[in-house]
Amino acid sequence: MTARILRRLREANDWQTEICAVLTELGHGLDVHRSILFRLREVPGKGFAQSIAAYWVDDTVESNTEPPTLIVQSIVNNDPLLERLAEEVRQGKIFAGHTRELSGFLRQDFENQKIKSFLSVAVFAHGHVWGTLAVNDCLVEREWTGDEKASLEIVASAIGDTIERSLSDTNVSDIIRKTMLQASLDGIVVIDETGSIIEFNPAAEKMFGWERAEILGKDVLDTLIPEYYRPGYATGGEYMSGRGIPMIGQRLETVTQNADGEIFPIELTATEMKVADRRLFFGSIRDLRDRRRAEEEINRQREKLHQNEKMAAMGSLLAGVSHELNNPLAVVVAQSTLLHEFAPDPQTKSRAEKVRAAAERCGRIVKSFLGMVRLHPTTQTETDLNQVVRSALEVTAYGARSGGIGIDTDFAEGPVLAMADADHITQVVANFLVNSQHALAAIAADRRIKVRTFRTASGASGFSVEDNGPGIPEEIRPRIFESYFTTKPVGVGTGIGLSISRSIVERHNGRVRFEPVEPQGARFVVELPAVDQSIAIAAAGRPAASGLRNALIIDDEPDVAGSLADILELMGVKSKLVIDWTSADEELASFEPDIVFSDLRMPGVNGMVIYRELLEQRANLAQRFVLVTGDMIGARAEIEALPAHLRPQLLEKPFSTLDVRGVLAAITDQVTLAR
CATH class of the missing domain: 3.30.450.40 (GAF domain)
Structure with a gap:
């Protein structure tokens, strides 16, 4: 032997x-x-x-x-x-x-x-x-x-x-x-058949917060396995021999806990080894927290891209809808204006004015929607915040009425002027109003939203939207302007409204803040740099247009062209209507216009094409050309591609007598400056 x-x-x-x-x-x-x-x-x-x-x-x-x-x-x-x-x-x-x-x-x-x-x-x-x-x-x-x-x-x-x-x-x-054990980026934990930890590498120390000497000999059940997995098992070895058996030879995602009791996700690969009739369990552990955070960020970016695509698609849809709506609205506004002008009795005048006001309101709603969903650079012009707030109230009026919400307004006297993009600031106000409506949905008591405009002692102009809803808990107030952070139920909010609003206000060099309301409620306040009042008064006092006698109107919609011609006639301007454009040579052969109005979107020919063709024949028409459009956003994009001295004027549908008079005044100013 x-x-x-x-x-x-x-x-x-x-x-x-x-x-x-x-x-x-x-x-x-x-x-x-x-x-x-x-x-x-x-x-x-x-x-x-x-x-x-x-x-x-x-x-x-x-x-x-x-x-x-x-x-x-x-x-x-x-x-x-x-x-x-x-x-x-x-x-x-x-x-x-x-x-x-x-x-x-x-x-x-x-x-x-x-x-x-x-x-x-x-x-x-x-x-x-x-x-x-x-x-x-x-x-x-x-x-x-x-x-x-x-x-x-x-x-x-x-x-x-x-x-x-x-x-x-x-x-x-x-x-x-x-060396492999020490250098491994994955945590390595080895336990015996009793559940005692017999190996714990540096990566595991970093991952779990335990020192190797501190954890060796301890039961894995009491240290690394979350408490809610422990009932029914006396030791970690019993756990591995029972529920843990399906883990052997598998790569799976589960959770563990560190020395501080924090639960976090891991990828576990478990292997059973036999050493001198002993059962050892070798676990290779990969921390999934960074991967999960990266996946969440990818999902957020994907959702953001999806939202942008939806907004772009909605913008394209509304651009087409606005064009189709604004043509008949232009006719209604123009004809009701003329009816009011020539009405033989007060009753007819009153009815005509109601029709005109309703049609103009429809036009403003369409413009506001279009401006909010179309992404375009911020164009800051002299803007009356009173009018901006009124436009936002019109856009959101149905939601307030259907929800039984009362609206209280407090407008400052006179124009509250700021250098701003009216479309974008309207979007900010509308976001605040919609948020208030959602906040009030669960309130059984009197539901009120208060909107006010103001001027500050430092000269800034601003507005605020306040509601008597449940308010915003103090612990989440610092996060309300973060992208995709929302407390609304799934399907109700995206979490981007306040983030976009803050971005818009900051691009205007303004400030936005949240204020709690007592006894309950929320208030959002926006302050924007004001416009010099003397400039505004001077602009308001400009003389009316004069010196324009003949107009060429090009529009494939006869009713729109006829309505514009009727308004121009009230101002002493005779018009020639062209429904089907042929060429500049033919149209100018027998008619010399002082001003040209052309629809931007027409079948077969584009208003910008007509503009360029006319400039080749009459260079002086560069200061006398007006594009008529129901898609102001698209028109601006095309016009801004031209040199500043060659950009035509814009007349937005539906237009009123005041809008037409303003365009005539602008053309007169341009012609005067060019001489």
Whole structure:
């Protein structure tokens, strides 16, 4: 038996591949019930411990069921017998006898394992005690013979030689494994069959906030597994053997917790290993928090792009709708204006004025919607905030009426002027009004929204929108202007309204703020730089247009062209109507216009094409050309592509008498300056 074991060990490249077979043959050869190879290892923070490198048991002995015991330094320090044996092992002495002759920890442990007789010798490698080789009889108290002791010593010596011989190769492998373990960007956690953590690499320390020396030996169930997964399991080993089995050999996403109790998502790859009849579980853990944050940001950007696409699509749709609506509205406004002008009695005048006012209101609503959804650069002009707020109230009036919400207005006297893009500021006011309507939806009491315009002592102009809803909780107030932050239910809000509003106001060099309202409610206040009042008064006092006598009107809608001609006739301007444009040569051959009005969008020909064609024939018409359009946003984009001195005037449909008079005045000013 001894010769066969020696030959096997001598031929082995790695003692670990042969040790199980060696212990089996040793147990049968000595007719014992257990053969064990112990190894002395240093456990961080706990000193040396005697662990099990490998063991064999005789399965025919029913009482021989307990595995060998791992003995740590703290147990040795508190037991005189163990302290003496540790010293004798270092001296190479044989430890043999019967369990009943022992005391302290060893006697209790051997009795628990049903050991009757024991024999143990030291294993030396490189001049140091590497471990011990032991055999046990679990049925009888036997006296160990000299041959048996000699055989055990020879086998222990051969194991030591083999360990020394194979250390050169395995040491390289150990270094590689340790380096990989230390350098791994993923957290590596290894636990044994009891759930105790036996390995914890630097990446795991960083991920979980535990020091390696602090967590080694602790149960994974009490440290890394969230509390709501723990009920029903006594240890982490039981967890892995129960619910944890589906994890083995799989890569899955789950959650864990760190030293502070924070739950966070991870990707776990779990592998089971068998080492000397022990079950070890190797876990490779990847923190998914950064990935989840990146995915959330991608989703936010995707949603933002989706919203922009929807806004662009809505803008294109409303551009077409506005063009179709503004043509008949232009006729209604113009004809009702003329009817009011020539009405023979007060009743007819009053009715005509109501028709005109309603048609103009429809036109303003269409313009406001179009201006809000079409993305275009901010064009800041002299703007009356009173009129801007009125436009926003018209756009949102239906929602307020249907929700039973009362609107209180407090407009400052006279124009509240600011340098602003009227469309964009209208969008800001409308956003605030819609938010207030949503906030009041769940209020059963009197629902009120208060809108006011004002001038500040420093000269700024502004407006505010206030409601008596539930208000905004203090803890989320700092975030209300963030993109995609919303407290509204899914499908009600996108979380971009206040963010866009703040962006618009800041582009106007203005300020927007939230103010709580007592006893409850919310108020949003916007302040914009004011316009010099003297400039505004001077602009308002400009003289009416004069000196224009003949107009050329080009429009494929006869009613629109006729209505414009009727208004011009009231101002002393005769008109020639062209419904189907042919060429500049033909139209100018028998008619010399002082001013030209052309629709921008017409089938077959574009107003800008006509403009360029006329300039080739009459360069002086550059200051006398007016584009008539229901798509002011699209028209501005085309006009701004031209040099400043060649940009025609714009007349927006539906137009009133005042709008036409303003265009005539502007043309007269241009002609006067050009002379």
